[in-house]
Structure formats: C-alpha cells, structure tokens
Amino acid sequence: MCKLTLFRCVVNDAQRKVKEAKPQKILVYKDYLQLDNKILNAQDRESGRDGDPPHHDEMFFIIVHQVYELWFKSNIHDLRSVMDSLKNVELVKLNRVNEKMTRMTSIMKICVDQLHTLETLNPAEFMGFRSYLFPASGFQSYQFRIFENTFGLKHKSRSEFGRQHYKQDHPSDILKQIDTSEEEKTFVDVLESWLAKVFREEPQSKVFWEKFEKGVKGTIEDIKSKNKSPEEEQKAVAIWQSVIKKELHDKKIIDGHRKMSFDAWRGALMITYLRNRQEKYAVAHNFLNLVRDADNLLMKWRYHHVQMVHRQIGDKAGTGGTTSGYSYLKSTVGDQYRVFKDLFDFHGFLLEPKHLPDYYDL
Numbered sequence: 001m002c003k004l005t006l007f008r009c010v011v012n013d014a015q016r017k018v019k020e021a022k023p024q025k026i027l028v029y030k031d032y033l034q035l036d037n038k039i040l041n042a043q044d045r046e047s048g049r050d051g052d053p054p055h056h057d058e059m060f061f062i063i064v065h066q067v068y069e070l071w072f073k074s075n076i077h078d079l080r081s082v083m084d085s086l087k088n089v090e091l092v093k094l095n096r097v098n099e100k101m102t103r104m105t106s107i108m109k110i111c112v113d114q115l116h117t118l119e120t121l122n123p124a125e126f127m128g129f130r131s132y133l134f135p136a137s138g139f140q141s142y143q144f145r146i147f148e149n150t151f152g153l154k155h156k157s158r159s160e161f162g163r164q165h166y167k168q169d170h171p172s173d174i175l176k177q178i179d180t181s182e183e184e185k186t187f188v189d190v191l192e193s194w195l196a197k198v199f200r201e202e203p204q205s206k207v208f209w210e211k212f213e214k215g216v217k218g219t220i221e222d223i224k225s226k227n228k229s230p231e232e233e234q235k236a237v238a239i240w241q242s243v244i245k246k247e248l249h250d251k252k253i254i255d256g257h258r259k260m261s262f263d264a265w266r267g268a269l270m271i272t273y274l275r276n277r278q279e280k281y282a283v284a285h286n287f288l289n290l291v292r293d294a295d296n297l298l299m300k301w302r303y304h305h306v307q308m309v310h311r312q313i314g315d316k317a318g319t320g321g322t323t324s325g326y327s328y329l330k331s332t333v334g335d336q337y338r339v340f341k342d343l344f345d346f347h348g349f350l351l352e353p354k355h356l357p358d359y360y361d362l
C-alpha cells in the first residue's frame, strides 16, 4: 500500500469515529432561522392581559414593527461595511460597495412602502389597544437612531419641537451604542474624505479643474453682459465665484450653506463630468446616485410616516409623549434632516455646454 493510500485510510477512519461519536445534526429551516424558539414566539400582545380577549389587530401591529427593526439591522450592517470599504477603496473596486448600497436603498424603498400596510389598521380599532402601549413609541427605536447618526444626521440638526430628547428612556447599554454612533465618524465624514482623496489623487483632476474654472469664468462674463441690477449681478457673480475659490467656499461652510470641503466638492463635480469618459468614473457616479437615493428615501420615510400618523391619531400626543406627535413629526421633514444636501446643491453649478465646449475631450 502506498503512503498516500495509507494516509487516506487513517483520515477516513478518524472521520468515521468522530461521526459515530457525535451524530451530525441536520440543519433545518426553522432552526437555522430560530423560528419557533425566538422569532415566531416574540409577539406578546399587551391587550388581553387583564382577562379581556387580546385585540386581533395588535398582532399585526407588533409584526410590522418587528419587520422594520430587522430591516434596520440589515441596513446598519451594510452601511458600516460600505463605510469601512471607503477608507481604502480605489475607484475601480467600487462595484461591491454599489451592490451593498443598492441593497440598502431597496430595503429603504420597502420601508417606505411598508407604511401602507399600517393604513389598513382602522383608527377606531387602533384605539382598542393603543392605551396599552404607553409610554412605548417608535421614538425609542434605537436602531433607527443609530442608523440616522451613522448616516450623518447631526444632533444640532434635530428638531427641538416638543419636550423630548431623542436619547431619553434608553437603558445604559443602549445609550452607549447611540452615543458611540454620535461620536464616531459618520458616512458623511467618510464620503467627504473619499471624494477629496479622489480629487487629489486621480490623474485627470488637474485638466478637469482648469477647464471647469474657465467655464465658470465664462458663465460669470455671461452674467455681467445681461444688464442685471448691480446688486443682482454682484450676488450672482459671488455665488459662481464661490464654486471655484476655496476661501469663498469655506466661508459658505462657516455660514452653514455648505458642508463638504472644497476638494470633496471638486471631486463630486469631476465624477459627474467624467462619468461617460471612463468606467471607473461611471461606477463612482453610480455610487453618488445611490447615496442621493438613500438620503431621499430617508426623507420619504419621514414624510410617509407623518402622513400615516396623522391619519391614525390626528394630532394627538404620541404614545412616546410628544405633545402633538403630528406636529413634531412634521418638523422633521425639512432640509435640516437632509444629510447629503451638498450632493444635490452642486447640481445648480453644472455648466452650460457652451462654457465647457471640450467636455467630451476631458
């Protein structure tokens, strides 16, 4: 018997002994998903505890919230991974990042749509179990807070309407997680550094910027030839100059009109213009669009949620205690809750083709 065959016999014998000693458990669906011991056993209704029958619709109400929390978990997981990749990612390797961003935005679309299911809850039936829920509220969804913070919503941007602090009512271990999500670098920070790095390191940046600057100067000449009032002209010229002069851009950041650094802003502009020139910029442009989609979808969720709340409870106080849940929620759908505002704003500074005639040669 050759040495190799002998070795195989010994290994097979060892494997057989292990199998005999420990009968292998065959994994089945319900165990893999922990269905009967956890997931399907986690819908304890508050109604019906004092002898009355439990309210039929409360089961649905709990399940809808649980499904949301599972989607929030998946999105936090993907967002953190995207942020991690952006620390090093080269433009050409963005495809995997885009896959995760696409999954996140698909889930966010489901989260917006899923609010429709709550519109099947008759407000009169909701009253049948709502009183049991006090003082619990979606306001206390810590995963939602961790997602908002990690995405880049700053504490100072939060609505001050009502008496509540968004971190109240959490036990210390949860509070620690929320605090960490507030203190750590956010998606906005990571994206900003990445865009600035793209601008500093990509070989096409210098040529692109020279042409773009020339185009802005041409746009300014156009404005000056249009017989505007001196005030109007000055204002329009100053705005365009702030696109190409770092000190003016930085002043806009100090005044709160822009958030991204000058280089990040230039990186985003470059990606937008070069998207049709090279595959790597097309992928990067797709990525920026997915970031805009995510920002939009979070806004859409807020808007859809407040509409649904108004329909369910009018402008009553929320179970979490905001004096008027509807008015508080309305105050969260404004621009201060838009995290990537700059990625939308700079589209106001794209040039007319005549000012960037050799755009296709870039």
Ligand code: HEM
Pocket (backbone or CB within 6 Å): 064, 065, 068, 069, 118, 121, 126, 137, 138, 139, 140, 141, 144, 166, 305, 308, 309, 312, 313, 317, 318, 319, 320, 321, 322, 323, 324, 325, 326, 328, 329, 332
């Ligand atoms: C009938 C269904 C619902 C009603 C009537 C309702 C009502 C409210 C109200 C009134 C508030 C303001 C805070 C308060 O005083 O409680 C609130 C906040 C919130 N709700 Fe809902 N909600 C419902 C369903 C949901 C669902 C399914 C979710 C998904 C997780 C959710 C997530 C949230 C979040 C995250 C907040 C905090 C929003 C913020 O502070 O920006 N809600 N909800």
